[in-house]
Amino acid sequence: MxxxxxxxxxxxxxxxxxxxxxxxxxxxxxxxxxxxxxxxxxxxxxxxxxxxxxxxxxxxxxxxxxxxxxxxxxxxxxxxxxxxxxxxxxxxxxxxxxxxxxxxxxxxxxxxxxxxxxxxxxxxxxxxxxxxxxxxxxxxxxxxxxxxxxxxxxSVRDFGTRAPTDKPFFQPGSMDPLLARAVANVAGARSGATILDPMCGTGGVLVEAGLVGADVIGTDAQEKMAAGARTNLEHFLDAPNLSPTGVDRGSWHVGRGDGTRLPLADDAVDGVVFDAPYGRQSKIETHRLEDLVAGALAEARRVASRAVVVADRSWQDEAQAAGWELEATFERRVHRSLTRYVLVLE
The missing domain is CATH 3.30.2130.30 (VC0802-like)
Known part of the structure; x- marks a missing residue:
């Protein structure tokens, strides 16, 4: 024990x-x-x-x-x-x-x-x-x-070296590396696994998954974000030595793409993680946001057998409609006006 x-x-x-x-x-x-x-x-x-x-x-x-x-x-x-x-x-x-x-x-x-x-x-x-x-x-x-x-x-406590504001590319609202590492791990990140983030933003989840050995794939609808994620991944994952966790860093690929229409074959990856747009902060209209998240959940179900979704609300109904079973859900209070929901889907 x-x-x-x-x-x-x-x-x-x-x-x-x-x-x-x-x-x-x-x-x-x-x-x-x-x-x-x-x-x-x-x-x-x-x-x-x-x-x-x-x-x-x-x-x-x-x-x-x-x-x-x-x-x-x-x-x-x-x-x-x-x-x-x-x-x-x-x-x-x-x-x-x-x-x-x-x-x-x-x-x-x-x-x-x-x-x-x-x-x-x-x-x-x-x-x-x-x-x-x-x-x-x-x-x-x-x-x-x-x-x-x-x-x-x-555990290797080096997360402070990857604070969002200290990365080569930063945008407000980026996920902190502790949570990014945790959700990547729950999604199955490890040596030999492939993890996808179809809404990768600045690439924080992909960086953390790559540092524990997973090969990572990211897409983002905005070219600016995809380019920024590439900058961050190059900075953190292209070093020739072992990662601080003692494993070979994973390979990576990031491109501009639509998370609801992924250019991937069925069951192409081991796990999917994405941080869904937040309703209050997103410029996307409510009905379009719902369509976007529902479509991303359906595509995630097509390409993987496990997903972890982080959001400012529970997308449980949409996840079940896409064919997922809810394994677990967690609520993590960020501050008075924001609670993050973490859904673990199988």
Missing amino acids: YLLELGGEDDAFAAREAESAATGVRPIAPGLAVARGIAPERVRGLAYTHRASGLLGRTDADLESAQALLEAATLERDDGSIAVRATDVHGATGIDTERAERELGRVLVERGFSVDLDDPDHLLRAVFSAGSVGSTDAESEQDSVCALGWLAAE
């Missing part, structure tokens, strides 16, 4: 993204989930999961219980050094994390481990969390929990 440390405000959405890198994902407390297995190289590319650790066990969220758990745990000792890092999720338990690190480190020293606080060979994560995860399964829900695990994989 593995412990996943989730990030962001929406654990359900974070857990859904984590399923692209792990099996049997199940939230256990705010900011925490467990998984049966992980793909470490995929964990490195997650947006809303920070770390995955081999789970030693879990107990009540107090230091005495954590010490007892570590004292009783079966540990395999080698010649490597160790360190302990403790976290109190949202500061909800009031645990003194520095003291927790000292006391748990003392337990490990007494069990024969050597400590190296600066550059350890192995890192023990001690994560304390309090609150309900809202599960209907009483056995999977605790008021508070401490989970211990050896760090196995960590």
Whole structure:
């Protein structure tokens, strides 16, 4: 079993993204989930999961219980050094994390481990969390929990280097790279997969999908946007070295095109992602916007078996009319006047 440390405000959405890198994902407390297995190289590319650790066990969220758990745990000792890092999720338990690190480190020293606080060979994560995860399964829900695990994989937190305003081509309303990476992952972005964005805008989703190894295709009805997306993709995906996530960057192709009439064969791609025009901000008339999104959903259904749609409203009825089944839907509040809906379609 593995412990996943989730990030962001929406654990359900974070857990859904984590399923692209792990099996049997199940939230256990705010900011925490467990998984049966992980793909470490995929964990490195997650947006809303920070770390995955081999789970030693879990107990009540107090230091005495954590010490007892570590004292009783079966540990395999080698010649490597160790360190302990403790976290109190949202500061909800009031645990003194520095003291927790000292006391748990003392337990490990007494069990024969050597400590190296600066550059350890192995890192023990001690994560304390309090609150309900809202599960209907009483056995999977605790008021508070401490989970211990050896760090196995960590996501690459370089999203700030790709802030929309810092890219070579920028337009207002561009999706932030964290959300772009997450929806790309949910759509199936990975090495060997092909991801399409038929309304690619500045190319933010395509950049994030390409950085986790997917080959990407983008179209946009405006030549200005298609040209700008090409500029961004060239900047981020044409480097000869491995991407920060440790995989080969995917190939890319972007051109001007109509998202409702794609020049692609049936089942040509593995997943489709698009950020639908927002009603209040779009200059498109309401009936034309509805026709555009309905047409894009129908074309997405023709060329792929999975899609993720981001929008300022739920297009569930249009998606079902296009032949999609709604696997999941999430609401993500951006600010007082904007809530983003994320629809996962199969």
